Amino acid sequence: MSSLAAAFAHSARQHPDKVALFWGEATHTYADFSRGAVAGVRQLRDRWQVQPGDRVGVLLKNRPEFVTVLFSILAAGAVVVPINHFLKPPEIAYMAADAGLKLLIVEQDLLETVREAALTSPTPSVVSMDDWGGPDSQTALLDPETCPDSPDSLAFLVYTSGTTGHPKGAMLTHANLLANVESCRQVLKVVEFDRFVLMLPMFHSFMLTVCILLPLLVGGSIVLIKSVHPPKAMLDEMITHQGSVLPAMAAIFRLLSQLPSQLQLPLRLCISGAGPLPSEILKSFEKRYPTVPLIEGYGLTEASPVVAVNPPGGKCVAGSIGPSIPGVEIGIRDEAGQELPDEVTGELWVRGANVMQGYWNDPVKTAATLHQGWLRTGDLGHRRPDGYFVITDRAKDMLKPNGINVYPREIEEVIHQFAGIKECAVVGEPDERRGERPVAFVALDPGTPFSERALLDWLKQNLADYKLPRRAIVLPALPRNGTGKILKTELRKMLAGGL
Secondary structure, X not given: OOOHHHHHHHHHHHOOOOEEEEEOOEEEEHHHHHHHHHHHHHHHHHOOOOOOOOEEEEEOOOOOHHHHHHHHHHHOOOEEEEOOOOOOHHHHHHHHHHHOOOEEEEOHHHHHHHHHHOOOOOOOEEEEHHHOOOOOOOOOOOOHHHOOOOOOOEEEXXXXXXXXXXXXXXXXXXXXXXXXXXXXXXHHOOOOOOEEEEOOOOOOHHHHHHHHHHHHHOOOEEEEOOOOOOHHHHHHHHHHXXXXXXXXXXXXXXXXXXXXXXXXXXXXEEEEOOOOOOHHHXXXXXXXXXXXXXXXXXXXXXXXXXXXXXXXXXXXOOOOOEOEOOOEEEEEEOOOOOEOOOOOOEEEEEXXXXXXXXXOOOHHHHHHHEEOOEEEEEEEEEEOOOOOEEEEEEHHHOEOHHHOOEOHHHHHHHHOOOOOEEEEXXXXXXXOOOEEXXXXXXXXXXXXXXOHHHHHXXXXXXXXXXXXXXXEEEOOOOOEOOOOOEOHHHHHHHHHOOO
């Protein structure tokens, strides 16, 4: 199949009556989504005059209708622009204007946020999800033959989190995403009996590919968790619907590792993404669930997004993202773009059919990021002799006290081993004498007594002096974006503000 809509239509015709998505006590079959997409295409074309290539924004929370809207837009030949529903009005306004949205599909309780955004130039039509019509009893299934045959046309315009300046829209084609789905299917050994547990925001590229497109294009199912709070409700849903694959972030696996020993989960595989997996969390999870592999992977929006993963059933190396997935190549390069040998730290460059076409409306940043078919990730790491890769840090997060390269993750891994630390992050602070000094931010387990002096003394026993944080600042929780990544930019702002 040469388009995502055609691939889904084919899957739905093979499994029309199979449950495609579990949502609490409700179920949605492949036929439900397929007919919903047909009805959605009619609305997009007839009510809002959406044409192939038009950008359609999706500002929805996690709900089954997200899937219907997704395939409606794709089947109409338009481009999906998923928008983080945690964003503030000015941020939404920027994305809408930059993408040139023709239409914005909005959660009912986010309509006021959209009104505050005062969308302009061009002003898209805005429709509440509550006004989105469904199929009638005569609606046929989506026909693969009538879906756009356009592998090289845009399917998604996914905006990066914007840690520096405005977010950038990564242009992902049908071919990019189909390639990434197939690579993930191969390496994760996904079959139609798998049920993917989806608990992170659906707008995130990791969830779009691994938890929506992957299961639905292979005939599997999605267990869409209504809420991760309270944890017991989340676990009940996962167990009731027999979820088999859980892609999530490290904090979820930390929570699962603390469950009572008598509670058994139906999972066959856990995948940690959307940020690094601290070794302490991996160790505690493996001790609690010795038969359930927890594998760390790596990806970025610009690569659709999966790049590497520790292969299930193969060698799993703690602290490593594993080898590259099938069809994807990773190189370690220096600042001049020259290939570096094993064990030498440099920037990860990625090449494959999954690599984006560039940044929307930004040829300058595109030229700086794409070079002769390679994607410069901005992440630092090295290749082991066995072909596995290790991510050291983001290039922009690297510290240089006394001119020596220091990687925050190395310090964070040690801090995680100190009793009572729930989460931590290390950033740099200007220092007149050394140029820069690390500062640690920590959040504690509830009820944990804490001594900054005790932590710093302990770190002194485990880290070289030039790596030692100047101080440790306790926060109730570390700031995170909508996808769970710690916002080091906010921590730097706190320091700049005199914290």
